[in-house]
Amino acid sequence: MTEDQVRAASAAVPAAEAAGIHKQFGSTQALRGVDLTLWPGRCLGLVGRNGAGKSTLVSILSGIYPADRGAVRFDGAPAPALGAAGAWRRQIATVFQHSMVVPSLTVAENVFLGRQPQRAGLVDWRQMRDQAAQIMAEWGFSIDVNLACADLTVEQRQIVEIARALAAGTRCLLLDEPTAALERAGIERLFARVRQLTANGVAILYISHHLEEVFEICQDVAVIRDGELVLTGAATGLSKDELVSAMVGPNVAATRADLAPGGARPRGPATPAPEPCLVVDHVSSDSPGGRVTDVSLEVRPGERVGVTGLLSAGVATLARIVAGAAPYETGRVLVGGTGPAPGRRDLNLKAGVGYIPEDRQAEGFVAALSVAENATMTITDWLARVAGFLRPSTRAAAAAPLARRLSIVSAGLSQTTGELSGGNQQKVTVARALARQPRLIVAITPTRGVDVASKSLLLAELARVSDETGAGLLLASDELDDLVICDRVIVLVRGERFTEFTEPPFDREALIAASEGMARDADPPPDSDSEESR
Amino acid sequence: MSETPDPAGTAVADRGRAAVEAVLQGRSRSAAAISLLREAALLPVLAVLIVVGTFVNSAFLTVSNISGIGQQISALGVVVVGESLILLIGGMDLSLEGTFGLAPMVGAWLIVPVAAFGAGTVLNPYLGILIVLAVGAAVGLVNGVLIVKGRLNGFIVTLGMTIVLAGLQNGIVKGNTLFNLPAAFSYLGSAYLGKVPVSLVVTVIIFAGTGLFLRYHRIGRAIYAVGGNRDAARAAGIKVDRIRLGVYVAGSILAAIGGLMEAGRVSAVTGQQGYQEGIIFAVFAAAVIGGVSLQGGRGNMVGAASGVILLGLVQNILDLANAPNYWIEAIDGTVILFALVMARVIGGEATAE
Secondary structure (H helix, E strand, O other), X not given: OOHHHHHHXXXXXXXXXXXXXXXXXXXXXXXXXXXXXXXXXXXXXXXXXXOOOHXXXXXXXXXXXXXXXXXXXXXXXXXXXXXXXXXXXXXXXXXXXXXXXXXXXXXXXHHOOOOOOEEOOEEOHHHHHHHHHHHHHHOOXXXXXXXXXXXXXXXXXXXXXXXXXXXXXXXXXXXXXXXXXXXXXXXXXXXXXXXXXXXXXXXXXXXXXXXXXHHHHOOEEEEEEOOEEEEEEEHHHOXXXXXXXXXXXXXXXXXXXXXXXXXXXXXXXXXXXXXXXXXXXXXXXXXXXXXXXXXXXXXXXXXXXXXXXXXXXXXXXXXXXXXXXXXXXXXXXXXXXXXXXOOOHHHHHHOOEEEEOOOHXXXXXOOOOEHHHHHOHHHHHHHOOHHHEOOHHHHHHHHHHHHHHOOOOOOOOOOEHHHOOHHHHHHHHHHHHHOXXXXXXXXXXXXXXXXXXXXXXXXHHHHHHHHHHXXXXXXXXXOHHHHHHOOEEEEEEOOEEEEEEOOOOOOHHHHHHHXXXXXXXXXXXXXXXHHHHO | OOOOXXXXXXXXXXXXXXXXXXXXXXXXXHHHHHHHHHHOOOHHHHHHHHHXXXXXXXXXXXXXXXXXXXXXXXXXXXXXXXXXXXHHOOOOOOOHHHHHHHHHHHHHHHHOOHHHOOOOOOOOXXXXXXXXXXXXXXXXXXXXXXXXXXXXXXXXXXXXXXXXXXXXXXXXXXOOOEOOOOHHHHHHHHOEEOOEEHHHHHHHHHHHHXXXXXXXXXXXXXXXXXXXXXXXXXHOOOOHHHHHHHHHHHHHHHHHHHHHHHHHHHOOEOOOOOOOOOHHHHHHHHHXXXXXXXXXXXXXXXXXXXXHHHHHHHHHHHHHOOOOHHHHHHHHHHHHHHHHHHHHHHHOOOOOO
């Protein structure tokens, strides 16, 4: 559909419109003349690499900062003044990656946060509950409005945020990486919700690193690169490759082939299996984040073992146990033949385990400290000279090669890590894990929230390190794209070892089926074409 | 938004390389200038105070007055170092006030004769000094174990501890004041090297040593990491609990040293040293004015020292100006609030260096 047809179909006025937006931060030109239009009843997918300007654009559209030049209009009228948060929220609402609900309050309170219905100056609780329930019913969401948000799942919290926007009368939604924390079934339900919202005339801006999602639910696609929209058009007229090359740009496109982890690596002559660098022996743990029951596995030097399953299946728990970041009740974990005490990350590090945690915001880096300091945080004992003293320049010199290999984009290694984009923060986290030249790398969803090109780069780097240094890799991830670099993949279901795939390339469908606890049949069908396994 | 403006794109590789090279050539000059500006955020305020002081009283800019200020703020300064360390790991310790009083009191009690309300043991004064430090360490250890191992709230634990310590302090001497302190015991707080008080020299050394330790020692850097993001520090293999415990002990020992200085300065230990003056408020004020974050992970010794100096100058100017006694605290408090605002306006948020 051309833009004219869209205009005709949706009767004229765009729900939100950004015209010629420029934004500069210090010496960085974050946006250069971006025009973006959201039409009622349509979902626009916005894709771009980390740091391309997506977040800046979202912030300007949500009224968080002003544009240097250009205008934002809602329903054809100029946007409210920047300070008028209430007025902005009636026009447009953003659902961020990180949940913005107040956990200790009920669903109804969160839906009406800051604008509770009142009677005689007091909160009218009954009306608030009734209205919240009515909104839930109207849009087909089934959540008890009297529950505390702390008791909700991530998916339900997201619904509360959407309901909050709808209750404020907003008919324009920005969804920023809404599937990042959802399970597959949750994603399907989210898609159904998005379709229902657009069918009812809501305009949606959908931001995602997952191009399949964009093709699945967006009618239109816009690609942002270096602060400019380089491609806009109807989703049906574009291929995934076109999007990727638009995102990556002409200069880097040539090197993309080198970065991409090329599926199965060439296998050398069958060397006699060396001693395993990791032995997990009948380990069980009752972790609330996903229990693990009687799991055993081994990783040999240079071997890359994937662990996957649903979010609740204990995949992350198992990896945390191996990394020494979580305790376990029974069983044994041996790293290089020794068994560091359960839950003692410091001993585990000394035993040679590098750890890339699941939630980089929570565990990946210290925001107030520099890139160099974060990247070398695991090796201060190596860098220290006399009596534990070390110089910042020593740290910078040690961090520089890591930063170069991982292409960390920063204003310098002394920039504070909190100022970097999400993808670059993840690279800092990876650098921290690799700095100590680990004999075993434990990585949990290492590419979550990272753009396509950086994703390939991170995976290629993990693969390269394991090839060159003989480090074992335990890669726990529910993103099947990550598992491409693995030699074998173990699937956990409800905390138990369900099955194992030993022959890469792995079949996507078979992995999904196994994660759901179906098809115990271990080996995938032989014809897994490359498009499927990517 | 977690993502801040950050240009990626066509020249990613080039830019990254350029950045790396820039760093290898040493920290860029402008960044260093900004960091200096932040650390020195209080300098303009201090300069204004000095000008004001000069006008208020001609005795202000004399060697004896300046060295008097130095002696007065030394004890406070040492406690501020201790509190700053604890704030940096994301903790807080109200009971430094109690340690400031109890530690020198126990030491003095065991060394002065019964006639001066001592215990009658009349120990060697040097042993008494060791006891002062030991009491500090013991209090810090109890706090640390309760907070770190017992996972109790630091605010409540140390609030309770403050009351316990104050009660012990008063109870041991039954409200009396210990006097007749031996010279060795009061040396730190009362002696002069030429015209410079020994306490000031020691305090400057403690500030400088702690500052260098925080900036250049692996444990110093780990303190920032623990305070900035405890889980990330743990994931990086830092012994978080041990560092927190150690800092609580170190902070209490510093409070005990501060108390020893105070006892020497006034040549006595009252049953209320510390909490009578409400020293903990001055300690927090100095640290926070100096840019040490109450959330942990941010702040430095340059800032903390300027906070202490600021409080000392304000106090001294009010004294010299003969400010009316009944109003002195209101004026004092107003100046502190003003300094806090100035420091924020000029310096922005404190850095982790």
